[in-house]
Every structure is written in structure tokens, then in C-alpha cells.
């Protein structure tokens with residue numbers, strides 16, 4: 001039974017920008033009440049104004065609450081309490097607050113690993129932990145985690161980012177097994193590169209290798225990613241992916257993930273071998289990108305020394 005969005009309370013962390021903002025708009029367009037959670041209050045208010053343009057009735061509300069989702073559990077718990085007092089129990093939580101920093105393993109500060117793990121992973125644990133009891137009691141709920149294609153495979157430059165996005169999947173699989181009998185459904189989204197302020201920021205420091213490998217998959221619009229995520233969350237699909245490469249990656253990396261429908265299970269069984277074959281070619285091309293970049297760097301170093 002799909003979740004009915006009209007009148008539902010949807011909390012979106014990272015809802016003031018990029019994919020999160022588009023998810024909030026998509027839910028609002030379908031009649032939901034929205035709580036936006038992020039740190040910067042100006043960006044929150046700006047997003048609220050933008051979302052309110054899409055209202056479909058005059059009862060709809062967009063609430064903004066400023067908090068860092070990665071710092072202190074009791075703060076996050078308080079924010080959820082405030083939201084529930086104003087707009088009722090949370091029907092859907094979207095954990096979209098997150099960030100990316102890339103660089104070679106030896107060039108990344110140790111603190112970057114700590115930061116990405118706390119924002120991307122703990123920043124998804126805290127809000128989820130704060131809503132889960134009520135969802136189980138009410139036998140209603142959706143929890144969405146926004147991972148990444150880089151949460152399905154490890155890539156050059158993403159030692160810190162990929163691991164924080166892989167962690168989300170472990171959390172989601174375990175949680176789904178616990179809450180399914182209570183009619184609560186978990187969705188993990190694996191978007192490709194998406195045209196957002198966060199993506200622009202990430203690109204400022206991205207190694208050439210990472211950029212060339214990522215360019216295998218074309219950049220998506222956040223509206224399109226948001227539409228897919230909301231659709232999958234409403235349906236209660238465990239997996240949410242975009243495009244043909246997204247479909248192949250999800251099928252190939254399904255592992256012991258819960259299966260949502262018989263069709264999905266059968267498709268995974270039938271396509272696994274083929275997609276692994278295709279993947280071997282991709283992996284070969286990624287290795288050759290890395291080798292070419294290494295030789296290029298060595299050459300320009302020699303040139304620098306002789307000059």
C-alpha cells in the first residue's frame with residue numbers, strides 16, 4: 001500500500017538546497033506538509049519561499065528548523081519533537097543532508113574522514129533514530145537515505161566519501177529487516193552526479209581521475225532525481241536509482257538487499273551475469289584512466305625539472 005502524501009508530514013534534512021530542496025518541492029506539490037532541516041537560516045527561508053510557490057491548497061505549511069544533524073543527538077531529537085508538535089507525527093523522513101570531499105587518500109586530512117562519516121552517516125542515524133519509535137507505534141512510515149552511486153562502488157578520490165555512503169546501506173538493510181513487520185519501509189537512493197550547489201562545490205577540488213571516471217555517467221537534474229526518489233519512497237521500494245547505468249549498478253550490487261517485488265528479484269537473477277560482464281569493461285577503462293593520469297603527471301614533473 002503506497003503512502004498517501006496529501007496531508008502527510010514529510011521531514012527533509014538538507015532540504016534547503018539541491019536534491020533535498022527538489023524532494024521537498026515534489027512532496028509539497030503532492031499535498032504534503034514539509035519540515036526543512038539544515039544549518040543556514042537564510043538558505044532555509046529562501047527555500048521555504050520557493051517551495052511555497054508550489055502549494056496546491058491553503059492549509060499546507062513549510063516549517064524550517066536550523067540544526068546541524070551531525071553534532072548532537074539530543075539537539076536533533078528536539079528538532080523532531082518541535083516538528084511533530086507543529087505538524088503532527090512524521091510520515092516520511094528524507095535523510096538528504098550530506099557533503100562530498102574528494103582527493104587522493106594520502107592528500108585527504110584525517111579530519112575529512114571523520115567529518116564525512118559524521119555528516120553523511122551519523123547525520124542520517126540521528127534523525128532516523130528520533131522518528132522510528134513513533135513510526136513503529138503508528139504502523140506507518142517511510143525512511144529515505146540518500147546514498148550515491150559512489151555508495152555502490154569505490155572510485156579513485158572517494159576513499160572518504162564512498163565509505164560514508166556505503167555505511168548508509170548497511171544501516172538501511174539492517175533497519176529494514178527490523179521495521180518491515182511494522183509497515184515501515186526504508187528506501188536507499190543512489191543518485192549519479194547531479195547538478196546542484198553541492199556538486200559545484202565538490203568539483204572545485206576533484207582530482208582529474210575522479211572527474212574523468214565520473215563522466216562515464218552523465219549529470220542529472222535534481223528535479224529528475226527527486227521525482228524518482230519520492231516515487232520509490234511512496235511505493236516502499238528499497239532501492240531507488242536513475243538511468244540505465246543506475247539500473248545496472250543496482251542490479252549488479254544487490255547482494256543481500258531486501259527485495260521489493262518478484263519482478264525485481266527475477267530481473268536481478270537474470271541480469272547479474274550480463275551486468276558483471278559489462279562492469280568488467282568499465283573497470284578496465286577506469287584502470288586505464290588512472291594509469292594515463294599517472295603517466296601524464298610523471299611526464300609534466302620531468303618537464304618541470306628540466307625547464
Ligand SMILES: NC(=O)C1=CN([C@@H]2O[C@H](COP(=O)(O)OP(=O)(O)OC[C@H]3O[C@@H](n4cnc5c(N)ncnc54)[C@H](OP(=O)(O)O)[C@@H]3O)[C@@H](O)[C@H]2O)C=CC1
Pocket residue numbers: 013014015016017018019020037038039040041043067068069070096097098099100119120123146147148149190191192193194195196197198199
Ligand atoms: N549532487 C550530486 O552529485 C550527488 C549528491 N548526492 C548526495 O545527495 C545529498 C544532497 O546533495 P546536494 O543536493 O548535491 O547537496 P547541496 O550541497 O546542494 O545541499 C546540501 C544540503 O544539506 C544541508 N547540510 C549539509 N550539511 C549539513 C549538516 N551538517 N547539518 C544539517 N544540514 C546540512 C545543506 O544546508 P546547510 O549547509 O545550510 O546546512 C543543504 O541544505 C548529499 O547527501 C549528497 O552526498 C548523491 C549523489 C550525487
Ligand SMILES: CCCCCCCCCCCCCCCC(=O)[C@@H](N)CO
Pocket residue numbers: 099100147148149150155191192193194198199202213214216217245248249252275276278279282
Ligand atoms: C554494469 C555496471 C555499470 C557501471 C557504471 C559505472 C559508473 C561509475 C560512475 C560513478 C559516478 C559516481 C558519482 C558520484 C556522485 C556523488 O555522489 C557526488 N557527485 C556527490 O557530490
